Amino acid sequence: MTARGLFGNVESSLLVEFFNKDKEGKQLLKQLKEYYNGLFSFIDPNLYKISEETIQEFIDKGIVPIETFRNKKH
Numbered sequence: 001m002t003a004r005g006l007f008g009n010v011e012s013s014l015l016v017e018f019f020n021k022d023k024e025g026k027q028l029l030k031q032l033k034e035y036y037n038g039l040f041s042f043i044d045p046n047l048y049k050i051s052e053e054t055i056q057e058f059i060d061k062g063i064v065p066i067e068t069f070r071n072k073k074h
Contacts, residue, residue: 016032018025038044058064 014032016025016028018028020026033040039047042049055064059066
């Protein structure tokens with residue numbers, strides 16, 4: 001989790017499927033890994049590891065709402 005992801009941004013995800021023999025798929029995967037290397041290697045300054053206890057503390061304090069609460073607000 002990133003600090004901005006928790007408190008300011010909208011997070012997203014991407015699913016890319018391809019066969020192992022697909023050279024373009026492998027190249028795309030390589031480019032994505034290079035682009036996001038800072039996140040994967042934990043060297044990005046906005047990234048830090050948090051424990052389950054920290055997540056629960058954030059939920060208890062209302063910093064990170066649980067999904068059922070978020071869905072009721074909309």
